[in-house]
Amino acid sequence: MDSVISKSIVWTIAGSDSGGGAGIQADLATINDLGCHGCTVITALTVQNSVAVEQVEPVSVDLMLQQLNCLLKDLPPNAIKVGLLCNQAQVNALANWLAIILNDYQTRHGVSIAVVVDPVMVASCGDALANGLDFSPLTGLITLFTPNSAELSVLMGKPLNTLSEVSHAATTLASTLGCNILAKGGDKGGLWHKDSAKDLYVCAEVDRVSARHQHRQFMLSSQRVDSRNNHGSGCSLSSAIAAAMAKGYVLHDAVVIAKAYVTAGIRDGYQLGDGPGPLARTGWPKSLEMFPSIASFDDGPSLQAASAFKKLDTSIGVYPVVSSIAVLESLLKAGAKTIQLRVKSVDDPLLEQKIQQAISLGETYQAQVFINDHWQLAITHGASGIHLGQEDLYHADLAVILQSGIALGVSSHGYFELLLAAQIKPSYIAVGHIFATTTKEMPSLPQGLDRLRHYAELLENHFPSVAIGGIDINNLAAVKATGVNNVAVVRAVSNALSPADAYRTLSQGWEAINVTE
Numbered sequence: 001m002d003s004v005i006s007k008s009i010v011w012t013i014a015g016s017d018s019g020g021g022a023g024i025q026a027d028l029a030t031i032n033d034l035g036c037h038g039c040t041v042i043t044a045l046t047v048q049n050s051v052a053v054e055q056v057e058p059v060s061v062d063l064m065l066q067q068l069n070c071l072l073k074d075l076p077p078n079a080i081k082v083g084l085l086c087n088q089a090q091v092n093a094l095a096n097w098l099a100i101i102l103n104d105y106q107t108r109h110g111v112s113i114a115v116v117v118d119p120v121m122v123a124s125c126g127d128a129l130a131n132g133l134d135f136s137p138l139t140g141l142i143t144l145f146t147p148n149s150a151e152l153s154v155l156m157g158k159p160l161n162t163l164s165e166v167s168h169a170a171t172t173l174a175s176t177l178g179c180n181i182l183a184k185g186g187d188k189g190g191l192w193h194k195d196s197a198k199d200l201y202v203c204a205e206v207d208r209v210s211a212r213h214q215h216r217q218f219m220l221s222s223q224r225v226d227s228r229n230n231h232g233s234g235c236s237l238s239s240a241i242a243a244a245m246a247k248g249y250v251l252h253d254a255v256v257i258a259k260a261y262v263t264a265g266i267r268d269g270y271q272l273g274d275g276p277g278p279l280a281r282t283g284w285p286k287s288l289e290m291f292p293s294i295a296s297f298d299d300g301p302s303l304q305a306a307s308a309f310k311k312l313d314t315s316i317g318v319y320p321v322v323s324s325i326a327v328l329e330s331l332l333k334a335g336a337k338t339i340q341l342r343v344k345s346v347d348d349p350l351l352e353q354k355i356q357q358a359i360s361l362g363e364t365y366q367a368q369v370f371i372n373d374h375w376q377l378a379i380t381h382g383a384s385g386i387h388l389g390q391e392d393l394y395h396a397d398l399a400v401i402l403q404s405g406i407a408l409g410v411s412s413h414g415y416f417e418l419l420l421a422a423q424i425k426p427s428y429i430a431v432g433h434i435f436a437t438t439t440k441e442m443p444s445l446p447q448g449l450d451r452l453r454h455y456a457e458l459l460e461n462h463f464p465s466v467a468i469g470g471i472d473i474n475n476l477a478a479v480k481a482t483g484v485n486n487v488a489v490v491r492a493v494s495n496a497l498s499p500a501d502a503y504r505t506l507s508q509g510w511e512a513i514n515v516t517e
C-alpha cells in the first residue's frame with residue numbers, strides 16, 4: 001500500500017541560480033528543510049556562480065503561465081513565494097493570474113493563500129538581476145513584501161540613509177501595495193548595524209493575531225553573524241516565511257521563525273567557490289538564542305525587563321484557574337499548591353474583597369495564589385504572583401511589579417508572543433490555546449500538540465512552560481508527552497460537579513504520566 005504523507009505545498013516562482021546558493025535552489029532547500037514540499041515556477045535561467053552573474057535569460061510569459069496552470073491542476077499551493085521577476089511582462093502576467101486564482105480560492109474554498117514577494121534586483125555578488133520594475137500590479141495580492149534597504153530605496157526612488165527614512169518608506173510602500181512589509185537591513189543600507197541584523201517589520205493587517213499587535217512597526221534584531229557565507233539569505237528568508245505560513249503559522253510567527261532559520265543558516269554557512277558561500281540547512285529552529293529580539297518601532301512600549309522576575313517556589317503541575325472564592329478554597333483544601341483567581345467582570349463590586357480573600361486563603365493553605373489582570377490590587381494585598389496576557393502587558397507597570405518581588409506569569413499565542421514574553425524574563429510562560437475552548441473568545445486558532453511540542457522545547461532550560469486551553473483528563477497524557485511542564489485548566493475543574501474531586505483526579509493523573517524521551 002502507498003504510504004500517505006501529508007505535506008504542505010509551497011510554490012516558489014523565481015529564477016534558477018546555477019551556482020546553487022540562491023534562487024530556486026535555495027528556496028527548495030529551505031522549503032524541504034522546513035518540512036514542506038516545494039514546487040517551482042521558473043522565471044529565468046541565470047548563468048552564475050558564487051562570484052558573478054554572467055547571463056540572465058527570462059522564460060517567456062507563456063511558459064511561466066503554463067507552469068502555473070499545470071501545478072494548479074494537481075499540486076495547489078498552501079503558500080507562494082515570489083522571487084526574481086525579470087521584466088514588466090512577467091510582473092503583469094503573474095498579477096493577472098494571481099488576481100483570478102486567489103479570489104477563486106477565497107470564494108470557493110474560503111481559503112486565503114499567503115503570497116510572499118521578495119523583490120530581487122541584485123545578486124549577493126553585486127551583479128544586477130532585474131531593474132526598474134513596477135510592482136503596483138500586485139497591489140492587494142501580496143501578504144508580505146521583503147525588500148532590503150537598497151531595493152526599498154530603488155522602489156521609492158530616493159536614498160534611505162536613516163532608520164526613520166526607512167520606516168517612512170516602508171509605511172508608504174505598505175499602503176501603496178496594500179500589504180505588510182519586512183524591510184531587511186542586511187545590506188548596509190539605512191537599517192544596517194554592525195552588531196545586529198535588524199529588520200523592520202511593518203504590520204498593516206495580519207489575520208488571527210491580537211489587536212495589540214496590528215498596525216504596528218517592530219524592529220526585529222538578531223545577533224549579526226560575522227560571515228560572508230550568506231549567499232541566498234534573502235531567498236531563504238522569504239521561502240522560510242512562505243513555508244511557515246503554509247504550515248498554518250500566522251505571519252508574525254512565520255517572520256520570526258524564518259529569521260531564526262536564516263541566522264542559524266548563516267552561522268553554519270560554508271565557503272565552496274571563491275565568492276560568498278551558501279547557508280547551512282539546519283532544520284526547524286529549536287533554540288531560543290537563534291530567534292530575534294522584538295522592539296516596538298512606533299509609539300507602542302517595548303517589552304523588556306531590567307532583570308528576571310521571581311522564580312517559582314515549586315513546580316506547578318496542574319494549575320487551576322478559577323473565578324469563585326468557594327471553588328478556590330475547595331481546591332486549596334484538596335491540595336492545590338498553585339492557583340489563579342481570574343475575575344473577568346470589570347464592574348464586580350466585590351473584586352477587591354475577592355482578591356484579599358484569595359490571598360489570605362493562600363497563606364492559610366501555604367499555596368501560591370496568582371491574581372489575573374489586577375496587578376495593582378495583587379501588589380497591594382501581597383499576592384504570590386500576577387498573571388498578565390499580552391494585551392495586559394501594555395497597561396501594566398512591569399518595573400513596579402518587578403520591584404514588588406512578586407512572580408509574574410505571561411500568556412502567549414505563538415512564536416512572536418512567546419518571544420515578547422521571554423524578553424520580560426517572567427516566572428513562567430503560558431502557551432495557548434492548545435485545543436478549542438469556550439471559556440474565552442480567541443483571535444488565534446488552537447495551537448495543537450505539534451506546536452506545543454515546539455514551544456515546550458524552545459522554553460526548556462529557560463522558563464517553566466504552562467499549556468492552557470481545552471485541557472482535560474482525556475487529553476492530559478498527550479499534552480504531557482509534548483514535554484510541557486505544567487497545565488492550566490478552567491472548565492475541567494470549575495465546571496465539574498465536584499471541583500475538588502476533578503482537581504485531585506487531574507493532578508494525580510498528571511503526576512502518574514511518565515514522559516519518555
Ligand SMILES: Cc1ncc(COP(=O)(O)OP(=O)(O)O)c(N)n1
Nearest residue numbers: 372387388389390411430466468488
Ligand atoms: C495560566 C494562564 N494562561 C493564560 C491566561 C490568559 O491570560 P490573558 O491572555 O490575559 O486572558 P484573560 O485570562 O485575562 O482573559 C491565564 N489567565 N492564565
Ligand SMILES: Cc1nc(C(=O)O)sc1CCOP(=O)(O)O
Nearest residue numbers: 432433437439469470489490491
Ligand atoms: C483563560 C484562557 N486563556 C487562554 C489562552 O490561550 O491564553 S485559553 C483560556 C481558557 C482556558 O479555559 P478552558 O480550560 O476551560 O479551555
Ligand SMILES: [Mg+2]
Nearest residue numbers: 373388389392
Ligand atoms: Mg488578562
